[in-house]
Amino acid sequence: MVEHDREWYQTLSSLLPEDVTLLLREPTRSGHMTSEAAPGSYFDDYVQTIADTADDSLDLVIIDGRARMACARASTTKVRRGGTLLLDDSDRPWNAGLSVDLSEWHRTDIRGLKPGGGVHQTTMWRRPA
Numbered sequence: 001m002v003e004h005d006r007e008w009y010q011t012l013s014s015l016l017p018e019d020v021t022l023l024l025r026e027p028t029r030s031g032h033m034t035s036e037a038a039p040g041s042y043f044d045d046y047v048q049t050i051a052d053t054a055d056d057s058l059d060l061v062i063i064d065g066r067a068r069m070a071c072a073r074a075s076t077t078k079v080r081r082g083g084t085l086l087l088d089d090s091d092r093p094w095n096a097g098l099s100v101d102l103s104e105w106h107r108t109d110i111r112g113l114k115p116g117g118g119v120h121q122t123t124m125w126r127r128p129a
Helices: 006-015 044-052 068-075 097-101
Strands: 058-063 079-088 106-113 119-126
Touching: 044 068, 058 068, 068 079, 068 097
Parallel strands: 058 079
Antiparallel strands: 079 119, 106 119
């Protein structure tokens, strides 16, 4: 798991089982990869953390943090055939482009209530076997 927020990282560190690796990759003041939710912050290290993972090696990638589109695009080759890429809050307008990138993958949308109020959508794409 990769987290960008130090406080949440510290909370998670005490809750996760020992066999889960949690990495902290805080935003910087310069770079190329930004996030709609955090203007002025750059998440290059955060997004690129998955680069060291072998292609076709992951059953599931969950994206629920910053720079979601960049994270999703960096993750697609890491998902094994038959594996799943899950994007939380996929109904946000800036996430629309991912559907084009994954047009060959099977898509499932789930809509429902979310803590904090409102109906939101999570999308799962299953990579073709």
